[in-house]
Amino acid sequence: MSTAKRLAMGLLAPVAALVAAMIITSLVIAVSGSSPGDFWGVIFSRPANRLIVNMVNQAALIYISATAAAIAFRMNLFNIGVEGQYTLASYAAATLAGAAIFPGPLNVLASLVLAVVVGAGWAGIAALLKVTRGVSEVISTIMLNAIAVTLAGYLLDRYGVHEGNGVRSKVIEPGSQLSGWHPFTEPDGAIWTLVPLAVVAGVAFWLLLNKTRFGFDLRATGASPTAAIASGVNVNRMVVVSMLISGGVAGLIWMPALFGSAHSYGTAFQGGLGFTGIAVALLGRNQPVGIVFGAVLFAFLAEQSNQLTFLTDISVNVVQITQGTIVLTVVIAYEVVRRYRIMLDQRAVAPPSSRSAEPEGAAV
């Protein structure tokens, strides 16, 4: 197959998936009695400056979350627990930052380190249970998510600052707050100072995967555990280390928002990023570059849809259907294209006489 053709095939799947998702979303809106035209009109309108700033910020959070998920997915480890890992890590980091033990920037650094440690530790529980007791990480991380959310709530209630009906961790002192950059006017908001963390995470993930022995082992184990064992990879060690890295990165997810605008853990905490990250990792095929597109797309959809309430009678929640449908159609489209490719390859190598008698799905 020529390079151009390969490239076209590679783009075919995501484009087909997006089109399918758009059609399905339009159908859902039409069935509920609203106008799909209004919906796409709002989605594809030029975003306001304020929304562009939000998109960049949100895309960064989603990107970090997706990277965390992707590291484990590349090992065939289903770390559903990103949600719990970053919830607990965010609580811990916010509390440490609020306590102001260290001055200024050092405080930020210490909090980031703590976030990584807590996230990694929480993921480590699932890793240890898998390695020592053979517990599926899917179930254990789901359980750990529920425990983490309850635990963070309990600790916050017990040790947090109660104000009126709300409770929050101690507000970070101004010296450790990071003001960010204002690309537009002041009221349009700032791009958070720690947004580049997403870039760092992406580059580190790419280097780790492609330029280190660990990355090679990781990909090998993900592709074929038996072959990896045969070539001397210690799979248990790989499971533990990759879960720790995944959890550590997960710990960083909310940090840009914490130091940029929230300044405390409480009602300002943004939950659900862990699950969004999983969807985006799947969307980006667990590739550092692919995830960029997924994160931007999801942030774009989420921010643009905010205007639906003001401009149309369509519910904001329709975007969640769109996002879920994209994930599903993308994986289906990749699979269909993969089968089609195999068929083409088989046809290319098969002798002319056997072409008509090709068994269905003969490839492994």
Add this chain to the structure above:
Amino acid sequence: MTSPTPTAPQRRIRTQQAAHTWLLFSVAAIVLVAAVRVVTGANGIDSPGTIQAAIIATCPILMAGLGGLWSERSGVVNIGLEGQMILGTWGSAYFTYYYGPWAGVAGAALLGAIGGLLHAVATVTFGVDHIVSGVAINIIAAGAAQFLAEAYFQDLEGGGFKQLTGLDKPASLTIPGMSDAMNSLAERHWFLVSDLASFVAALTDGLSLLTVLIGALVAASAWILWRTPFGLRLRSCGENPAAAESLGVNVYTYKYIAVVVSGAMAGIGGCFLTLVSSSGFTVGQTGGRGYIGLAAMIFGNWHPGGVVAGSLMFGYTDSLRLRDAASVHALLLVLAVVLVAVAVWRGRRAQTTGAVVTGVLGLGFAVWFLLSNEVPRDFTGMTPYVATLLVLALAAQRLRMPAADGLRYRRGQSI
């Protein structure tokens, strides 16, 4: 199956043995709870009210678990149970509002089945990773339920953009003389007698017919999956689809049926939440019960009896969260005794490490019980999850999932 095929009398004996084991465990559990109740004086631990609350909390989890059983026995992992359950809550609310509660049950099953069908199309026809498809279905379903609620419930009586309340409930059953007698007997707090009376009282006083239906569905599923040729073929698809195919079983069809039924079961679980557990539909009502159902099924080693036991455990601890703190505290003692018993049993089987770990855990809970006066309320909320982790950590090696569970299968492909 590694053992040779048992003859009919052998099988009967084995079935009887299994029944005896279950009976023995049940009796032991009741005696233990009764003893702890008398020792600690925490009568709320098995009062008729507690047991009723536990049954109500158990049913949705049980239906999700049963759905998981159908699906995974055919070799398809269904993380989408949560989403199918969410669809069920909306479906039951919609159909109950217009056509009454039993139409609501059917509507919930229908909506859940649609979620199942989606999962089947993705996993069976297109060979998508089962977990990926399940995660996507959960996202879609959560969005769809909110979207549909806003589109259809906003202008209804008792409706809002996130809820629909004031729905008719399915009829409930009370055996007049029996329930009063048993309730008064339970209030005497006699050892063992009152505890048994509590159970009977809970089952004879205002038992929802939907609960009865769920009981029937569990029994029917167990019978269909383990006692009919259809069930044998379905399970063979989960164990070795290539072999099943070679014997003329249409693997795709069986997987489709199993996953669609799985979705319908989860949908009925969602229906129970809207019609029996609470007074109507609210967005986000399932609260992860689909996942808990999945955990209950794994805890139950992919068997109907085990699913029931697992769901009861989750349902009981879930219901205690809303009840008095003294009962929760007493539960620590129950847990300690169980863990020590497991430790002794393991010790006798020469599993030294396991015995020591379990024993230390058991003693830990005993110390916690003796040194504290109550358990923080949030911790009670965590109980089901911590219990699952503990059970899985202690018993994971004894669990055996269907051999081809979660694997991609394509027709005509050997492995």
